[in-house]
Amino acid sequence: MFSFDFDVDDAGDVAQTASSDDKQPPTVDSTVLDEVPAQEADLDELFAALPARISYSPLLVRRNDGTELYIARRDLFDARYQLMAGESDEVDAPNIQFLDAPSDLVRGVYEGGLKTWECASDLVQYISEGSLRLLPSARLWLIVAGRQLGCGTAIPSAYALGELFSRPHENASPRAVHVQDYNHLVLELVALPNLLLAWYFSPAAARVRDSLHTSSEAGELDLDGDIVNAFRSDLAACRVDLRLYYGSWRSWQLPRTYDLVLTSETVYEPASLSPLVSLLHASGGRRLVAAKRVYFGVGGGVREFVQEVERAGGTAETVWETSSGVARAILDVRW
Numbered sequence: 001m002f003s004f005d006f007d008v009d010d011a012g013d014v015a016q017t018a019s020s021d022d023k024q025p026p027t028v029d030s031t032v033l034d035e036v037p038a039q040e041a042d043l044d045e046l047f048a049a050l051p052a053r054i055s056y057s058p059l060l061v062r063r064n065d066g067t068e069l070y071i072a073r074r075d076l077f078d079a080r081y082q083l084m085a086g087e088s089d090e091v092d093a094p095n096i097q098f099l100d101a102p103s104d105l106v107r108g109v110y111e112g113g114l115k116t117w118e119c120a121s122d123l124v125q126y127i128s129e130g131s132l133r134l135l136p137s138a139r140l141w142l143i144v145a146g147r148q149l150g151c152g153t154a155i156p157s158a159y160a161l162g163e164l165f166s167r168p169h170e171n172a173s174p175r176a177v178h179v180q181d182y183n184h185l186v187l188e189l190v191a192l193p194n195l196l197l198a199w200y201f202s203p204a205a206a207r208v209r210d211s212l213h214t215s216s217e218a219g220e221l222d223l224d225g226d227i228v229n230a231f232r233s234d235l236a237a238c239r240v241d242l243r244l245y246y247g248s249w250r251s252w253q254l255p256r257t258y259d260l261v262l263t264s265e266t267v268y269e270p271a272s273l274s275p276l277v278s279l280l281h282a283s284g285g286r287r288l289v290a291a292k293r294v295y296f297g298v299g300g301g302v303r304e305f306v307q308e309v310e311r312a313g314g315t316a317e318t319v320w321e322t323s324s325g326v327a328r329a330i331l332d333v334r335w
Helices: 043-048 076-084 096-100 118-131 155-165 184-200 225-237 270-283 302-311
Strands: 006-008 014-016 053-062 068-074 141-146 175-181 219-222 240-246 260-264 286-292 315-322 328-334
Touching: 043 184, 043 240, 053 076, 053 118, 053 184, 068 076, 068 118, 068 155, 068 184, 076 184, 118 155, 118 260, 118 286, 118 315, 118 328, 155 175, 155 184, 155 240, 155 260, 175 184, 184 225, 184 240, 225 240, 260 270, 270 286, 270 302, 286 302, 302 315, 302 328
Parallel strands: 141 175, 141 260, 175 240, 260 286
Antiparallel strands: 006 014, 053 068, 053 219, 286 328, 315 328
């Protein structure tokens, strides 16, 4: 297992602390399990697995112009409770003891997808400030990965989906939001609930939204049949093709090329850089990769990723960066 030098609260907020030479390096579990083969999750089954109620809290994203953006996301403790209480289809899955392990990475089992990592917020800030003109385009194919092997809490996906639901959809061209995570349970516990929350706080859901609910305040949402059916109805009305995938990158055959690819916190594991770059190469379109400059004690980082891209004949240009706290950047990858 790897245990990163992060301070993480139970809501999933994260801040990386400074590294020091006197700290012990992360321990590595040399056991390598068979990778989960990539496949598409059954959307009907994911909706059926939603609990009767979820609790959520706002994630604050501050823009450079001083404005604030709030994204509602399911609370980590609430997702953990659903799993440990036996309310999830994944309760009998092997090795769910990672939930109580002092680690955010268990090789071949779990890739930290239940928590929100700070580069996801960087990516939302970047695209919300108008850096991407693709979001309002008539035809948008969007695939989002976050953390090493998946979308995790799907914060950039949730923002993009909320933007699609915020625009008039009469005569809209088909759009797609495709997300992927290594773990099926991450899709079930946090990714789909957060995508539903993005819809719920968009103008499209005004007819069913409780006026007391706002994305800037914590709350609870009853997921009765009317709410879920309204979400699915609006997906169809807005011509949004929502698909969720899980499993290993190495075995994932992309269903199509895309106009836009967003990925964050995916470059910390050197062994995963080659399959990641292969997927990005095959994806087509605009590719944005948000990452920390260095992942202390693990071996990956921006420099190693750029080298892998260049070996594959591509280029990676830094389009956004910060040295506040931990040095981070967003790269525009092209072939």
